Amino acid sequence: MANILIVEDDLDIHNVLEEILKKAGFTYSHVYSGSEAMLLLEKNKYDLILLDLMLPALSGEKIISQVSDTPIIVISAKISPSDKVNALSLGANDYLTKPFNKDELLARINVQLRNSKPLNKDLSYKDLKLLNDNRTLLIGENKINLTKTEYAILKHLIINQKEVVPKNKLLDLISNDTLDGDENSLKVHISNIRKKLKKYSKNNYIESIWGIGFKMS
Amino acid sequence: MANILIVEDDLDIHNVLEEILKKAGFTYSHVYSGSEAMLLLEKNKYDLILLDLMLPALSGEKIISQVSDTPIIVISAKISPSDKVNALSLGANDYLTKPFNKDELLARINVQLRNSKPLNKDLSYKDLKLLNDNRTLLIGENKINLTKTEYAILKHLIINQKEVVPKNKLLDLISNDTLDGDENSLKVHISNIRKKLKKYSKNNYIESIWGIGFKMS
DNA sequence: ACTAAATCTTAAGCTTTTCTTAACTGGTTT
DNA sequence: AAACCAGTTAAGAAAAGCTTAAGATTTAGT
Numbered sequence: 001m002a003n004i005l006i007v008e009d010d011l012d013i014h015n016v017l018e019e020i021l022k023k024a025g026f027t028y029s030h031v032y033s034g035s036e037a038m039l040l041l042e043k044n045k046y047d048l049i050l051l052d053l054m055l056p057a058l059s060g061e062k063i064i065s066q067v068s069d070t071p072i073i074v075i076s077a078k079i080s081p082s083d084k085v086n087a088l089s090l091g092a093n094d095y096l097t098k099p100f101n102k103d104e105l106l107a108r109i110n111v112q113l114r115n116s117k118p119l120n121k122d123l124s125y126k127d128l129k130l131l132n133d134n135r136t137l138l139i140g141e142n143k144i145n146l147t148k149t150e151y152a153i154l155k156h157l158i159i160n161q162k163e164v165v166p167k168n169k170l171l172d173l174i175s176n177d178t179l180d181g182d183e184n185s186l187k188v189h190i191s192n193i194r195k196k197l198k199k200y201s202k203n204n205y206i207e208s209i210w211g212i213g214f215k216m217s
Numbered sequence: 218m219a220n221i222l223i224v225e226d227d228l229d230i231h232n233v234l235e236e237i238l239k240k241a242g243f244t245y246s247h248v249y250s251g252s253e254a255m256l257l258l259e260k261n262k263y264d265l266i267l268l269d270l271m272l273p274a275l276s277g278e279k280i281i282s283q284v285s286d287t288p289i290i291v292i293s294a295k296i297s298p299s300d301k302v303n304a305l306s307l308g309a310n311d312y313l314t315k316p317f318n319k320d321e322l323l324a325r326i327n328v329q330l331r332n333s334k335p336l337n338k339d340l341s342y343k344d345l346k347l348l349n350d351n352r353t354l355l356i357g358e359n360k361i362n363l364t365k366t367e368y369a370i371l372k373h374l375i376i377n378q379k380e381v382v383p384k385n386k387l388l389d390l391i392s393n394d395t396l397d398g399d400e401n402s403l404k405v406h407i408s409n410i411r412k413k414l415k416k417y418s419k420n421n422y423i424e425s426i427w428g429i430g431f432k433m434s
Numbered sequence: 435a436c437t438a439a440a441t442c443t444t445a446a447g448c449t450t451t452t453c454t455t456a457a458c459t460g461g462t463t464t
Numbered sequence: 465a466a467a468c469c470a471g472t473t474a475a476g477a478a479a480a481g482c483t484t485a486a487g488a489t490t491t492a493g494t
Contacts (some may be wrong), residue, residue, distance in 0.1 A: 081318040081320050081321045082320070084318075084321050084324060085320045085321060085323075085324040088321075088324040088325060088327070088328050089324055089327070092328075093328055093332065094311065094328075101298040101301075103298050103299070103302045104298045104301050104302060104305075106302075107301060107302040107305040107306055108305060110305070110306070111305050111309075111310055111311075115310065115332065147440080147441055147442080148441085149441080149442075150441095163350065164350045164351065164352075174442085174443095182443085183480090184443075184444065184445080185442070185443050185444080187480090187481065187482065187483090188442080188443075188444090188482090188483085188484095189442085190481095190482090191481095191482060191483060191484090192483095194482090195483090208480090208481065208482090209350065209351070209352060210352070210364070210365070210450090210451060210452075210480070210481080211364070211365040211451090211452080211479085211480070212350075212351050212352065212365065215350070364451080364452055364453085365452085366452080366453075367452095391453085391454095399454085400469095401454075401455065401456080402453070402454050402455080404469095404470065404471065404472090405453080405454075405455090405471090405472085405473090406453085407470095407471085408470095408471060408472060408473090411471090412472090425469095425470065425471090427462075427463090427469075427470080428462095428463095428468090428469070435494100436493100436494085437492100437493090437494085438491100438492090438493085438494100439490100439491085439492080439493095440489100440490080440491070440492090441488100441489080441490070441491085442487105442488080442489070442490080443486105443487085443488070443489085444485105444486085444487080444488090445484105445485090445486085445487100446483105446484090446485095446486105447482105447483090447484090448481105448482085448483085448484105449480105449481080449482075449483100450479105450480085450481070450482090451478105451479085451480075451481085452477105452478085452479070452480085453476105453477080453478070453479085454475105454476090454477075454478085455474105455475090455476085455477085456473100456474095456475090456476105457472105457473090457474090457475105458471105458472085458473085459470100459471080459472080459473105460469105460470085460471080460472105461468100461469085461470075461471095462467100462468080462469075462470095463466100463467085463468075463469095464465100464466090464467085464468100
């Protein structure tokens with residue numbers, strides 16, 4: 001049976017969700033904050049995430065951006081179309097507003113589970129390989145230590161290696177809200193990654209797509 | 218760009234859906250009954266179906282049961298959880314109730330399209346092909362780098378390849394401030410695109426319609 | 435809880451790419 | 465012919481990217 005992660009800080013709803021999943025026969029883990037969620041997500045593999053948006057410590061949106069290989073159903077009190085559009089664009093697969101109907105939730109959970117292909121994304125590109133410890137990169141035989149942010153950026157680029165990754169997608173991986181100055185920060189991270197790569201390979205790997213974003217090359 | 222099938226018997230909503238898809242740059246077919254839908258589905262391949270439930274001739278539920286390889290978003294006036302659960306269990310991937318929000322619909326459409334991978338349908342005209350990376354054009358085998366603006370202009374022309382695109386439509390794609398001097402700028406962009414095209418083909422591709430705008434030819 | 439180390443962000447200066455402006459040419463319409 | 469529109473070119477402005485270094489923040493170890 002599927003393994004589900006509940007991320008919800010409201011105690012009542014949290015309990016309701018647990019109840020629903022338990023009755024339906026799912027196994028699940030459950031946390032009350034975004035940061036706890038990230039800790040678990042780094043360690044374990046889930047088939048689905050039920051995610052609140054307004055969370056302490058780390059917003060739901062940030063989590064959506066950082067998760068790429070697990071389907072997410074957002075369950076939020078935010079009912080405005082722009083909130084929905086935002087979450088769905090960032091990578092959520094579905095969006096339910098509170099209060100939700102138990103049976104509808106279960107049906108939507110089953111949609112996600114039946115659609116999720118057993119795809120274990122390979123985190124390698126050419127002679128680069130990301131270890132799943134969130135900080136190590138191999139170039140051929142050489143180990144390179146990355147920071148958490150550098151790892152997240154490179155992971156995102158490698159998973160979408162066929163496509164151009166827009167800057168704002170990458171920005172979601174890093175900053176905490178301030179959408180202005182962050183672009184600069186992203187540039188620095190990219191620069192630092194390139195510097196580390198340059199030590200071991202003449203290859204450039206990360207190509208800038210002017211005005212749009214970046215892409216593995 | 219994705220190819221979508223609209224199945225909706227209510228004339229008003231049908232038109233609204235067409236409008237939304239057209240503006241978003243999708244290609245689509247559209248029918249007013251379940252039986253028509255099945256005819257098209259047997260002949261053609263679609264990336265997504267927007268489906269009403271209460272249809273003449275053949276119910277939406279029937280269609281859901283018969284379709285297995287194309288994602289379906291139900292758009293229905295039926296708001297009860299049991300109807301939703303039913304449609305989702307039968308095989309629909311999402312369920313929106315009328316009246317729906319245009320942006321939310323688009324976001325949910327994009328969720329379905331991004332999850333059903335090979336969505337790399339590139340725009341093409343004759344031997345021109347725009348890759349969906351926002352900057353690359355293929356003429357036959359030859360790669361040409363376009364700028365963001367050049368790409369936007371050419372994309373617009375190719376999407377509306379049957380029609381004359383007025384200059385002011387194209388102007389909207391570039392800067393939004395000075396509505397005067399921009400016409401000059403557009404001319405330069407067109408000129409630059411033509412120059413790049415000329416390197417690889419004798420064809421002119423972009424035809425000027427005197428006093429009105431441009432058109433692929 | 436304190437300190438040191440690691441990491442992230444901000445700022446600045448410099449480079450590259452893209453966009454706009456302007457000037458000139460030539461064709462079209464009335 | 466005059467007014468208007470289209471096409472090309474070149475130059476400078478504007479925007480985006482790169483790198484470095486310093487200050488701020490976070491993390492980890494004691």
